[in-house]
Amino acid sequence: MTMKQIFTAHACRVAALSLFATAGSVAMHAQQNIITAELHQPVLFPLVSSASTSLPALNLTEDGIAYSSSTGSNELASAENYNLGAATDSAQPPPRRRYGHPNYSDRMHNSDGSNKISFMAGGGFTTPVGDSTNFLKLGYKLQGGVGYNVNKKFGVVFQFDFDHFALPGKLLASQQAVYNAQNFVYSDGTTVDFSGLDGGAHIWSITLNPTYNFYQGDSMGAYAVVGGGFYHKVTNFTLPQTGEYCDPYYGCYEYQANQTFDLYTSNSAGVNGGVGITYKFSRFANERFYAEARVVHTFNTAKAASTTNFFPGNSATSTYIPVTVGLRF
Template sequence: MSKSIAVSEFVRRSVALTALLGASVAVMGAQTSTATSPAVVATPQFSSSVSTDDAATPAADATTTAPNMQLASNALHLNLFGNAMQYGGRQSYGRPRYRGSNTNADGSPKWDFYVGAGAAIPVSTTSTNNTLSWGFQGGGGRMFNRHVGVNLEFGFDNFGLTAYTISDYLYVNTGSTDNSSYDIQGNMHVWNFSVQPIYKIEGSSGLGGFVTGGAGFYHKVTNFTAPTEACSIYYGCYTENEAFDHYSSNAPGFDIGGGLTYKMSRFSNQQLYVDARYVYMANQYRAGATDSNYTTYTGYNYYPANSLHTTYIPVKFGLRF
């Protein structure tokens, strides 16, 4: 009886030892498959159908699926990381460029507008007959990029008349230079429409500049005025200067110059500017009464100086936007 018990105990221990050895071999086999699987992962094979062999060996599929899932997870992580670097995260940005219907490819505005006022300074022979006064300008046009553009401009410049001009005009009309009984005064103005190509220069700290020059149609008028009594039902009778004689001249004109700009904000396009140019109006001279022929002159041009070439320098301060 004791002998059979001893045999049973031996068998039971042998089965337990065999099961333990089998489990150890299975674990070592799984580790070996995992160690050798990178070669398979490096060159994964995909098939549009599942074979019976694959279905019959689920352990092999489970072994190779885990590294594939890890590879896909790494690829997804890298992709998300790349997207984060492209659209977010800690990046350094340069100057923003907004592209729309009102901007060029380089981000600059397509349109240029400006308005300004200032002084009108006669030079050369024009200063003999006219005095410094005032003027204004306004224009706008197309910018093809941040540097090159072209504008259409309107300008108006007003001038006074020198004492020499008044006395000379009085002399050829009356033979006298005494203006005390006439009190003749006058003014001259020039208005123009012109095409103005422009080249802009960008500086630092909001400072910049531009060079411009163009050509167009110029109209020049000189008016002689004298005090005239006028009456109104609202203000009664009063004296005002009224033009009694005027002369006009039409001619092509040219200008060249430039200026400085100051950008009011780094986030806007508004700029303060100063603009100075040299203007030449190519008037055609028309003969008339002069000091030497006033007694024999029979025409009506008592101020031929209005048809002389006109040169002046307009200096304007204003806003570009």
């Protein structure tokens, strides 16, 4: 056998072996895919009667999926016939609750939660107007009161006011001339020196004041007030006097202080009226800062000068404007 024939025979054997090995590999791969598919195939359990076991009966549909029949036919029918669009208003959930200021109904609170009993305290300045500038000068004031709020709009305040005034320089000068003309002397016979004459005046009052809140916001408010009552007016004139004070440690020494030389009082009715604003930091707070301005007028009865009344101006009517800031609670 020649070399060519020998090479040809070996090539045929190698080709046959390669073909056989390829066919075997393909067959094994196909068998493996079949086994894997069988493993992933869903397992359907056999149907078991509910009478013979506690497991629920299964219903098979056309798609092969099992459903439990334990719900019942009535429930399933209701579920199939349920229509979301046919829901009535009565089936809707209740509206969401809105949270705001609590609604009170007891005797100590109004419906908005504000107190029926209120208090006020404040201070400021007061200035005379009109003819009162002849007898009074800019001063200070104090105020306090208690009120009853019929509702959140209307209330009544019972208050006490103290308004202090200085005396104009021209008044002191004229009054000094009046006293000098009387030739007053001390008990030791020396003439009284009125060169250091000074003095002051004040009006205290007790009034009843209806108040109307015509604007109320979350923070800001505004009100109008009118009222009237009793007014007591006092004017006193002072002179510097020298006194002596003895201290157990430092001994006795002299001092100088003003003492009342002459004093006048007058009582009368009076009225007042004005407007004010309020401010509170929280819409639910009862404490409020307030600022107000009023006009006050007293109905004093004028008296003539006499040997016992050297200052008839105390009996003149008074008109002044107090401006007050304070706290209501």
